[in-house]
Amino acid sequence: MRATVVGAGVVGLATATALAERGAKVTSIERAETLGASASWLAGGMLAPFCEGESASPKVVELGRGAIDWWDARAPGVVRAGTLVVAPPRDVGEIERFAARTQAYERVDEAGIAALEPDLAGRFARGLFFASEGHIDPRAALGALLDRLRERGADVRFGADGERLGPEAGIVADCRGFAARAHLSELRGVRGEMVRVRARDLTLTRTVRLLHPRMPVYIVPRTDHEYMIGATMIESAGTGAVTLRSALELLSAASALHPAFGEAEISEMSAGVRPAYPDNEPRIEERDGRIFVNGFYRHGFLLAPWFAESLATRVFGT
Ligand SMILES: Cc1cc2nc3c(=O)[nH]c(=O)nc-3n(C[C@H](O)[C@H](O)[C@H](O)COP(=O)(O)OP(=O)(O)OC[C@H]3O[C@@H](n4cnc5c(N)ncnc54)[C@H](O)[C@@H]3O)c2cc1C
Structure with missing residues (x-):
């Protein structure tokens, strides 16, 4: 054939x-x-x-x-290391909202978070761990x-x-x-912007999602202390460069996850268009x-x- x-x-x-x-x-x-x-x-x-x-x-x-x-x-x-979901202290209610809408997780406390990701020790009181993801x-x-x-x-x-x-x-x-x-x-475009950084002083071994009512982000580790920080979700098929607002939001959220991101070197900022149907x-x-x-x-x-x-x-x- x-x-x-x-x-x-x-x-x-x-x-x-x-x-x-x-x-x-x-x-x-x-x-x-x-x-x-x-x-x-x-x-x-x-x-x-x-x-x-x-x-x-x-x-x-x-x-x-x-x-x-x-x-x-x-x-x-x-990488079959699961996903860790955390929220800043003032948004900890987001953890319950996320938990109510998902399955196949275990709850983790501060010690559990530190055991999974030692560099996040002492930063978050509660989280969810989805062990079967990668x-x-x-x-x-x-x-x-x-x-x-x-x-x-x-x-x-x-x-x-x-x-x-x-x-x-x-x-x-x-x-x-x-x-x-x-x-x-029926196809529409949903613009997504991402930033890649190298944070030499930080080690994360799995995807970490930081919940936030306005700007939830995820951070996916690559090799050699490089991290992909993503992603915006904008109802637009625009292919222009990453905007300052989006860069600020993504990078501030990463800094909220760990201040070591403040010293990270930015290696790439890119925008793409996700193809989506109405559903x-x-x-x-x-x-x-x-x-x-x-x-x-x-x-x-x-x-x-x-x-x-x-x-x-x-x-x-x-
Ligand atoms: C920032 C961002 C983060 C994302 N993160 C995730 C994630 O973590 N997990 C996940 O599952 N998904 C993720 N996605 C979504 C995922 O990237 C998209 O769903 C996926 O890329 C769509 O793939 P596609 O092959 O349909 O389209 P594309 O990846 O756009 O590929 C289409 C290809 O067709 C080619 N083409 C176009 N016209 C022609 C032509 N006339 N002739 C020949 N070739 C042509 C293009 O050049 C292109 O290479 C993310 C998307 C973005 C933007």
Whole structure:
């Protein structure tokens, strides 16, 4: 079976992988010259279905549960260290609100927080620990899928536009993210801004979420004391640079988690556009002679595995 996958963000690469693993002859077409043009490049890489349940539907929680194993089987560096959720003393009520909307956590006190993250000792009185969650470095993960595709003989083309394809393309899976808006009128953009910093004096080993009524943030550790601080959620498809207001909010929240962030070196500030449908859930739909896989909102890494496998099952019938 011949298949062409348009877009090499997380959804396109996961879809191409699922198809190639079932024996399809896959061509992957990416408009940019590198992987770095996608929203996926900017993601936190959190594989946190239960925490996401705070704002997402039970379906998102359910479909995201298998993501960590899917990634672990295909990409190096999946960190299975759980998620720690804390709140500043004056916002401690946020912990109860979060707990009421989520599942699969244990409550931790000051000593429990210190045992998990020694550098946070004495800073927070209460928190929640979601032991079964994890994270992955999105850039390494995308690179790993690309390598696997090439090893399986896929034809990967960068700098190629997948808008018009001939019958030789075979089955076409369109995974262009927000760029597919012209075909998918319900799709909207949700802008997300992030900052990467290197905090040499701070060691965090797992994703930490800091609850705050106005600006909840998460901090995902990368290697060598680098941290991704994310992310804004702005109802806009604007692709301009990170605004001063967003940078201030993200960086102040990081400093509230630990003052060592005040001395951190900023290595990157970037903004991307999450593709989202009105219900904020992804869809697979056939239209205009292709199968669109889109609308992953803030759950590209979490839900791409389930939807990629689901599309492959639909195409192969098993
Ligand atoms: C700051 C931020 C943090 C996030 N954190 C997380 C997280 O922790 N966990 C999580 O699960 N999700 C997270 N997300 C959400 C996740 O990044 C998105 O859901 C995901 O990137 C959507 O992937 P996609 O492949 O649909 O689109 P994209 O990643 O945008 O990829 C689409 C690709 O299609 C290409 N393309 C466009 N037009 C064409 C064309 N005509 N021909 C060929 N190629 C084309 C583009 O160049 C691009 O490479 C985050 C998002 C942001 C912005």
